[in-house]
Amino acid sequence: IPVEPFDLVIFGGTGDLARRKILPGLFRRFCDGQMPDGARVIGAARSEMDTAAYRVTVGEAIGEFGGDSAVDCDAVDAFLERVEYQAVDAKGEGGWEALRGLLRDGMVRAFYFSVAPSLFGDIAERLRSFGLADAQSRIVVEKPFGHDLASARSLNATLAQHFDEEQIYRIDHYLGKETVQNLMAVRFGNMLFEPLWNAQFIDHIQITVAETVGVGGRGEYYDKSGAMRDMVQNHLMQLLCLIAMEPPSKFDPDAVRDEKLKVIRALDPIDYHQLVRGQYGPAGDAPGYREDVGDARSRTESFVAMKVHLSNWRWAGTPFYLRTGKKLRARDSEIAVVFKDTPHSIFGPEAGQHRNVLAIRLQPNEGMTLDVTIKEPGPGGMRLIDVPLDMSFADALGPDAEAPDAYERLIMDVIRGNQTLFMRGDEVEAAWAWTDPIIEGWQSRGDVPKPYDPGSSGPEDALMLMHRDGRRWREIK
Ligand code: NAD
Structure with missing residues (x-):
């Protein structure tokens, strides 16, 4: 089923999960024709680098973890053209204005939190305070979701300050x-x-x-x-x-x-x-x-x-x-x-x-x-x-x-x-x-x-x- 054009921001876009699962997975969707024209993936992480350098690392991740599709699908370069990078500091002010500048109006906006759970609250707050997220935006939250009932409640409450339940996607890949x-x-x-x-x-x-x-x-x-x-x-x-x-x-x-x-x-x-x-x-x-x-x-x-x-x-x-x-x-x-x-x-x-x-x-x-x-x-x-x-x-x-x-x-x-x-x-x-x-x-x-x-x-x-x-x-x- 085709999807709407989107901007997908991956916080932690240089991390292990992004390299092993998220980016190669998106590439396979691209090869299957499921990423429409205008869909973009934006890596956002702490490391200072430019989009060209990030594309190299994404290309390597696809080569290493993309499976057979990375061999069969002769489209790595075309996919990489959809990939951008912006350094951001989840706990500070750096990079957020620039990241907002990259996002386009009229697209589905999704923000994947592929970072340590201790950063979930900081990122949710900055998405709002820097005006990156609106009522249609979605956030994807990785496991672990809390360490016990008290911490899960507190995390739910933090996310709820910035997003409605309909915007929060708690992932369990099973x-x-x-x-x-x-x-x-x-x-x-x-x-x-x-x-x-x-x-x-x-x-x-x-x-x-x-x-x-x-x-x-x-x-x-x-x-x-x-x-x-x-x-x-x-x-x-x-x-x-x-x-x-x-x-x-x-x-x-x-x-x-x-x-x-x-x-x-x-x-x-x-x-x-x-x-x-x-x-x-x-x-x-x-x-x-x-x-x-x-x-x-x-x-x-x-x-x-x-x-x-x-x-x-x-x-x-x-x-x-x-x-x-x-x-x-x-x-x-x-x-x-x-x-x-x-x-x-x-x-x-x-x-x-x-x-x-x-x-x-x-x-x-x-x-x-x-x-x-x-x-x-x-x-x-x-x-x-x-x-x-x-x-x-x-x-x-x-x-x-x-x-x-x-x-x-x-x-x-x-x-x-x-x-x-x-x-x-x-x-x-x-x-x-x-x-x-x-x-x-x-x-x-x-x-x-x-x-x-x-x-x-x-x-x-x-x-x-x-x-x-x-x-x-x-x-x-
Ligand atoms: P990782 O340590 O490999 O990557 C962390 C990422 O967070 C890096 O891109 C780093 O630049 C970024 N980061 C760290 N501090 C930052 C800051 N202050 N501002 C902006 N970016 C910052 O971690 P990972 O293994 O990719 O895991 C990410 C999340 O996914 C974690 O919540 C983890 O529990 C979860 N998870 C990972 C796996 C896995 O297989 N790796 C599986 C299931 C769930």
């Missing part, structure tokens, strides 16, 4: 993934699933977001945060909302977000015994978590697993198991909806127990698989096996179709003025209100995370969390 949106299409576009989408037919739901990387260069930030704040409060909660929400009356931002908010509010307070925290240890020459963050006594978790319940009619009795961690066996993220056993097996015990599982893969290889039980082919009698009905997007869309990356899709939604896939302020606060007591509980008990081996599936206790209930995690592979 919501921009093709499969995540497809989850809504599958649930609400088919007759097949929704009648079964409840505690009567679903045994449990598992959400796994497994990473192979450690904390890398983000150790200092991560150690103050941990998996609960960095992954659960935002990404896993958002996935949980989409899988568990009631059908909204229409696919519009507030209808969808109202339903997601109800899910968060229906979450039971978590039982301490249903929570496992882990921290990866060293392996051979590879440093462990504590060495990575430079604190030999750190008690921050790099892994968390939990069993949660929703107190509502749809889900009473069906648990949701969530887990996420770093340095695990594979980079593997999926949501698995595990249906109940058939009420009676006409094939007898030797046929074994078989369950339908709808697995929604987020990475790698976005796609969905539905395990269906059939007869094992051959003369061996009525033996049952599970076979997957598989739909990977690469297959469905053809080998040449590159599904847009989450960031580029979400940026185009900002330009279109569509907030459906962005978090509303009250959602973020409700999520913190649920996670805060968990984190406070760990702190007040002096909880020490369980060590786990890099390359494993996390601490043994996480496996026990499921085994106790006669269930098992799906393999991380």
